[in-house]
Amino acid sequence: MEKVKIVIAGPRGRMGKEAVHLVLQSETYALVGAVDRKYEGFKVGDLDGFPESDAMIYTDFEKCLQETEPDVLIDLTTPEVGMFHTRTALKYKVRPVVGTTGFSDEDLAELEQLCSEQETGCIIAPNFAVGAVLMMKFSRMAAKYFPDVEIIELHHDQKLDAPSGTAVKTAQMIADVREAKRQGHQDEKETLHGARGADYQGMHIHSVRLPGLIAHQQVMFGADGQTLTIRHDSYHRSSFMSGVKLAVDTVMKMDAFVYGLENIIE
Numbered sequence: 001m002e003k004v005k006i007v008i009a010g011p012r013g014r015m016g017k018e019a020v021h022l023v024l025q026s027e028t029y030a031l032v033g034a035v036d037r038k039y040e041g042f043k044v045g046d047l048d049g050f051p052e053s054d055a056m057i058y059t060d061f062e063k064c065l066q067e068t069e070p071d072v073l074i075d076l077t078t079p080e081v082g083m084f085h086t087r088t089a090l091k092y093k094v095r096p097v098v099g100t101t102g103f104s105d106e107d108l109a110e111l112e113q114l115c116s117e118q119e120t121g122c123i124i125a126p127n128f129a130v131g132a133v134l135m136m137k138f139s140r141m142a143a144k145y146f147p148d149v150e151i152i153e154l155h156h157d158q159k160l161d162a163p164s165g166t167a168v169k170t171a172q173m174i175a176d177v178r179e180a181k182r183q184g185h186q187d188e189k190e191t192l193h194g195a196r197g198a199d200y201q202g203m204h205i206h207s208v209r210l211p212g213l214i215a216h217q218q219v220m221f222g223a224d225g226q227t228l229t230i231r232h233d234s235y236h237r238s239s240f241m242s243g244v245k246l247a248v249d250t251v252m253k254m255d256a257f258v259y260g261l262e263n264i265i266e
């Protein structure tokens, strides 16, 4: 069986490093290239702390695609760079598996359109951890019975985007089953700006950033005389890797656009 040829963008990042290890340890994947901001002409195996690998590092993404001809791009970079990579990969009919968060609704609509024009599969997953996907699904179930909800996401203090992609996705999934509603007292006023967090169709989202944290979220529902809290914690970035593998294997078999791992997990 031919191995799935993979390019990883952002190999030296916190997530990228884990993904490099995942691909290099797999018997069914081949790492054919990596895209970084520097180290053009080096090999992945030349980087400190990386296992042996002859995959070349490129700073020019198109050159990387042309020379390595991958089946799949795994992108773990930043929103602007991730958007450029995903758009470009689709133009080359390379299937993107994107963990990068911070894409706007317009970005997602553009990628969905491009996917359909190019008849090329693409998976955008704001969270690859199976437990986090279950947290989102359970929250959507609970929201039918508990329409009052606040989302508290907690991450390490090097995170660039707020709220997290997971929090936005959770709010979107809850919004699928609940009418938009204003929560809290109708005369409520913030005496300190931002005290009530971000507002997504009346749901409040609070973003905590602290050293020591990795990726955590709690979805808190309230009703007369009771609350229900659904919480997920990633204590290590290895928690995301089974989802990355599932996404790579799935994207190889489909030509559609998927936003969220819940759409490919039974």
Ligand SMILES: NC(=O)C1=CN([C@@H]2O[C@H](COP(=O)(O)OP(=O)(O)OC[C@H]3O[C@@H](n4cnc5c(N)ncnc54)[C@H](O)[C@@H]3O)[C@@H](O)[C@H]2O)C=CC1
Pocket (backbone or CB within 6 Å): 009, 010, 011, 012, 013, 014, 015, 016, 035, 036, 037, 076, 077, 078, 079, 081, 098, 099, 100, 101, 102, 125, 126, 127, 128, 129, 161, 165, 240
């Ligand atoms: N979907 C999921 O399950 C998860 C998603 N994430 C998301 O993944 C992304 C990366 O997160 P981290 O690894 O923590 O960030 P990081 O800051 O550790 O890594 C980002 C990497 O992207 C690289 N990069 C920046 N510009 C680039 C360019 N033009 N070309 C190539 N590489 C470039 C940086 O050099 C850096 O190594 C974020 O958007 C984060 O929210 C993070 C964890 C889990």
Ligand SMILES: O=C(O)C1=N[C@H](C(=O)O)C[C@H](O)C1
Pocket (backbone or CB within 6 Å): 101, 126, 127, 128, 155, 156, 159, 160, 163, 164, 165, 166, 167, 214, 215, 216
């Ligand atoms: O930046 C992170 O670390 C994470 N980002 C994703 C997000 O924005 O939801 C997924 C996970 O929460 C870790």
